[in-house]
Amino acid sequence: MTSPLTRPRRKNPVLRTRLPNLPPGGRSRVALGLTAAAALGRFELQCCRDCGKVQYPPSEACQVCLSERLQWREQSGAGELLAVTELAHSNDLFFRERLPWRLGMVRLDCAVTVVAHLHGDCAAAGARVRVEAVLDRSGQGVLIAMPDKETAHMADDPQLREFTCDPKYRKVLVTDGRTAVGQAIVHSLIRAGADLIWVGQSEPWKQFPGIEALRTLPQVSLVPLDLSDSEAVSELCAEIGGRVDIVINNAELHRPFGIAARAGIEAARAEMDINYFGLLRLAQGLGPALRARGADGQSSAVAWVNLLSIYALSNYPPHGTFSASKAAALSLAQCLRAEMRPAGVRVINVFPGPIDDEWNQTVLPPKVSAAALATAITRALQQGIEDVFPGDVAQEWLARWRDNPKALERELAG
Amino acid sequence: MSTTLLQLVSELASGAIRVIDLTQTLSPDFPQIALPPEMGQCWPFRIEEISHYDERGPAWYWNNFSCGEHTGTHFDAPAHWVSGRDLPNNTTDTIPVGDLIGPACVIDCSAQAAADADYLLDVATIERWEAVHGRIPPRAWLLMRTDWSKRTDPVAYQNYDETGQHTPGPNAEAVRFLIDERQVIGFGSESIGTDAGQAHYQRPPYPCHYYMHGSGRYGLQCLSNLDLLPPTGAVLICPPLKIRKGSGSPLRVLALVGA
Numbered sequence: 150m151t152s153p154l155t156r157p158r159r160k161n162p163v164l165r166t167r168l169p170n171l172p173p174g175g176r177s178r179v180a181l182g183l184t185a186a187a188a189l190g191r192f193e194l195q196c197c198r199d200c201g202k203v204q205y206p207p208s209e210a211c212q213v214c215l216s217e218r219l220q221w222r223e224q225s226g227a228g229e230l231l232a233v234t235e236l237a238h239s240n241d242l243f244f245r246e247r248l249p250w251r252l253g254m255v256r257l258d259c260a261v262t263v264v265a266h267l268h269g270d271c272a273a274a275g276a277r278v279r280v281e282a283v284l285d286r287s288g289q290g291v292l293i294a295m296p297d298k299e300t301a302h303m304a305d306d307p308q309l310r311e312f313t314c315d316p317k318y319r320k321v322l323v324t325d326g327r328t329a330v331g332q333a334i335v336h337s338l339i340r341a342g343a344d345l346i347w348v349g350q351s352e353p354w355k356q357f358p359g360i361e362a363l364r365t366l367p368q369v370s371l372v373p374l375d376l377s378d379s380e381a382v383s384e385l386c387a388e389i390g391g392r393v394d395i396v397i398n399n400a401e402l403h404r405p406f407g408i409a410a411r412a413g414i415e416a417a418r419a420e421m422d423i424n425y426f427g428l429l430r431l432a433q434g435l436g437p438a439l440r441a442r443g444a445d446g447q448s449s450a451v452a453w454v455n456l457l458s459i460y461a462l463s464n465y466p467p468h469g470t471f472s473a474s475k476a477a478a479l480s481l482a483q484c485l486r487a488e489m490r491p492a493g494v495r496v497i498n499v500f501p502g503p504i505d506d507e508w509n510q511t512v513l514p515p516k517v518s519a520a521a522l523a524t525a526i527t528r529a530l531q532q533g534i535e536d537v538f539p540g541d542v543a544q545e546w547l548a549r550w551r552d553n554p555k556a557l558e559r560e561l562a563g
Numbered sequence: 564m565s566t567t568l569l570q571l572v573s574e575l576a577s578g579a580i581r582v583i584d585l586t587q588t589l590s591p592d593f594p595q596i597a598l599p600p601e602m603g604q605c606w607p608f609r610i611e612e613i614s615h616y617d618e619r620g621p622a623w624y625w626n627n628f629s630c631g632e633h634t635g636t637h638f639d640a641p642a643h644w645v646s647g648r649d650l651p652n653n654t655t656d657t658i659p660v661g662d663l664i665g666p667a668c669v670i671d672c673s674a675q676a677a678a679d680a681d682y683l684l685d686v687a688t689i690e691r692w693e694a695v696h697g698r699i700p701p702r703a704w705l706l707m708r709t710d711w712s713k714r715t716d717p718v719a720y721q722n723y724d725e726t727g728q729h730t731p732g733p734n735a736e737a738v739r740f741l742i743d744e745r746q747v748i749g750f751g752s753e754s755i756g757t758d759a760g761q762a763h764y765q766r767p768p769y770p771c772h773y774y775m776h777g778s779g780r781y782g783l784q785c786l787s788n789l790d791l792l793p794p795t796g797a798v799l800i801c802p803p804l805k806i807r808k809g810s811g812s813p814l815r816v817l818a819l820v821g822a
């Protein structure tokens with residue numbers, strides 16, 4: 150049985166903060182197929198289009214018929230635990246610090262045998278398990294065998310927590326509390342057990358509904374934060390940077406225009422100033438502090454969440470300048486991901502379809518509600534997912550984009 | 564050199580004439596005017612470091628800043644309002660520079676503004692002031708002291724509720740009176756506009772902007788230290804930046820005050 154996580158004790162300030170070590174990060178290009186699926190929270194294996202064989206580990210050709218016509222397909226992960234082994238020694242720095250470490254050999258129902266990290270609640274050999282693909286601190290897809298039925302405090306398993314970014318007992322910065330989405334994120338984090346939530350508030354003289362109610366929540370501390378103001382961003386980052394474990398950058402500016410529908414560049418510039426430069430300012434301010442705390446005990450710095458948009462993948466012309474700003478933010482988020490990787494801090498990009506807010510008032514449903522978006526963000530942290538596509542529109546656009554980005558571009562052009 | 568100018572500089576040097584700064588500091592912390600979000604917005608003041616004796620410039624410190632023409636303590640030219648759009652010399656680069664130094668009359672409305680954030684200055688109040696301090700001379704600035712600049716908390720300074728901003732200003736009749744009967748050169752206020760916060764609902768909307776600029780007069784807003792000025796006798800120096808076709812500009816406003 151997993152022992153429930155307890156609030157970590159205050160750390161001893163005379164001891165050196167441990168530096169992050171990463172598990173082995175090298176992969177062949179073909180093996181990155183597992184990573185690509187794990188980034189979305191999916192477990193996929195190569196499947197031969199000619200003989201139907203599912204195979205692991207990934208390789209260039211089918212192990213049975215040598216066909217190169219291989220396709221990554223989602224797997225249920227159901228299987229039987231064949232053998233368990235406990236690693237008592239490792240020369241790898243990451244595992245050396247986390248010994249003992251349990252591994253298991255699992256026979257999947259699709260007739261493939263895999264070696265997987267093992268959740269502590271997986272019983273002895275012979276037990277039914279469910280194998281999942283998750284990202285490790287190197288950002289690479291690995292397999293973990295989970296008990297096939299939910300167990301108590303399952304998320305608190307120490308080995309599982311090496312792959313997730315659970316907000317429980319962690320301290321979170323939510324950059325904008327003025328919106329329904331920001332407020333829903335705060336409530337979702339509280340339900341997930343976050344210890345302390347700093348909530349950014351820009352232009353405090355503007356009376357936005359709901360933000361004052363946040364002030365009454367014991368976990369919440371409202372802080373002045375306007376991502377367009379470099380000085381204010383640096384000041385807040387200096388003040389709280391050493392304590393933030395999770396950043397959720399939900400501040401965004403959205404004006405629904407293309408090129409021709411709005412004269413001048415002021416609205417578009419304002420979007421870039423928050424959506425792109427705001428992320429850059431925040432990343433310069435908080436990135437170094439988070440990187441320094443990637444292995445700082447149970448409540449280490451662990452994740453950075455960006456609220457992007459499905460329009461970041463392909464421009465939606467009626468909201469063309471907003472799309473462009475989110476595409477810029479996506480590109481910068483990839484840079485941030487690369488720069489946070491050495492510390493094992495995960496950068497999670499969230500690509501919702503149209504959010505049900507005033508700027509999408511004239512967009513037809515389905516639209517993502519603030520609560521659904523917040524739940525998706527919290528779940529991504531709890532499950533360690535890197536790219537999140539909440540809502541039907543986002544899922545559908547993602548499928549179309551993965552299938553044929555040019556076709557999607559043409560379809561969106563109307 | 565004229566003896567008047569010589570006397571001026573010598574009295575400035577001796578302190579017999581004091582220089583008072585009526586300007587708010589330009590900083591990101593000072594709030595900017597806010598319009599409904601679907602409208603175009605005036606930039607707040609922002610500043611980005613170019614270098615600070617570091618690898619970006621080893622021996623020097625400097626910044627880039629950005630702001631709107633109507634950010635911080637600023638000057639409104641007649642072209643700012645639609646009513647002044649077709650007047651000659653109506654922009655910051657063409658207004659006669661002689662207009663930028665002139666006498667100031669200060670009407671103390673601080674008690675009224677403290678009692679009522681939506682206070683509107685009316686003609687009767689101006690006439691009562693004149694009964695004590697004398698008639699407002701032609702080509703003078705009329706400065707409305709409200710002590711609003713002492714509200715250093717931006718929330719109190721902006722004073723928004725769900726019906727919008729609540730700050731004092733003049734009523735339409737007072738504006739017409741100042742233009743038609745007293746030939747003022749402009750109107751100055753301590754709050755974020757020369758008009759009251761709820762001036763959208765006045766008739767006409769924004770009467771101070773509408774009539775002053777329509778008559779080729781100027782505006783100064785976000786002034787401070789008006790409580791340090793005498794009711795009459797101060798001289799205002801308020802040249803805006805020479806922006807081509809500028810509708811206004813942030814500026815340093817100085818007042819000369821005799822002993």
Ligand SMILES: [Zn+2]
Pocket residue numbers: 197198199200201202211212213214215216
């Ligand atoms: Zn095959």
